Amino acid sequence: MTAIAWVDDLSVGMQFKSGEAQITASEIKRFAAEFDPQPMHLDEEAASRTFFKSLAASGWHTASLAMRLLVESRPFGDHPIIGIGGGLRWLAPVRPGDVLRLEGEVESLNPSKSKQQGTVNMKWTMYNQDGQAVYEFTPMTIVPRRPAPKAN
Numbered sequence: 001m002t003a004i005a006w007v008d009d010l011s012v013g014m015q016f017k018s019g020e021a022q023i024t025a026s027e028i029k030r031f032a033a034e035f036d037p038q039p040m041h042l043d044e045e046a047a048s049r050t051f052f053k054s055l056a057a058s059g060w061h062t063a064s065l066a067m068r069l070l071v072e073s074r075p076f077g078d079h080p081i082i083g084i085g086g087g088l089r090w091l092a093p094v095r096p097g098d099v100l101r102l103e104g105e106v107e108s109l110n111p112s113k114s115k116q117q118g119t120v121n122m123k124w125t126m127y128n129q130d131g132q133a134v135y136e137f138t139p140m141t142i143v144p145r146r147p148a149p150k151a152n
Contacts, residue, residue: 005077007118007143010106018069018102023057025096031061056093062100062135063088066126069102076120076143084119086139092132099129107138116145 004010025044032041036058039046047055057065071081094100104124111118120143126135 006146008146012106014106016075016104018073020099020101022099028057032058052093059090062094082142083139088137092134094134100126102126117142
């Protein structure tokens with residue numbers, strides 16, 4: 001993956017990829033117990049009687065894993081990832097044993113004329129080990145502009 005430090009170095013269509021993360025049943029249950037205590041996330045037998053038919057990760061757990069993969073991939077160099085909005089969709093259940101990866105593409109850029117930053121709109125898609133898209137989000141992110149040269 002190419003690390004980009006400044007919004008000035010980005011271009012529409014630029015693509016990024018993360019590493020991988022494997023999810024386990026115990027992680028699914030631990031996250032659900034604290035943040036989304038519904039049957040399909042907590043217990044295999046109870047999950048079998050739901051729409052999902054078996055244990056599935058909470059969508060919020062999936063979103064959290066996507067954020068971890070994004071941060072670890074450092075698409076904007078050492079700068080923090082500062083979101084100012086966006087949308088998300090859950091496309092397919094995430095199951096125990098799934099190996100997830102994130103792929104992103106720059107959709108638009110809006111360098112600020114008055115601030116040393118710009119807004120980057122991206123589309124990030126998370127895929128499982130079979131190449132099935134399981135999650136998609138379209139964040140708007142603030143990325144710094146390259147500092148102006150110092151006058152002598």
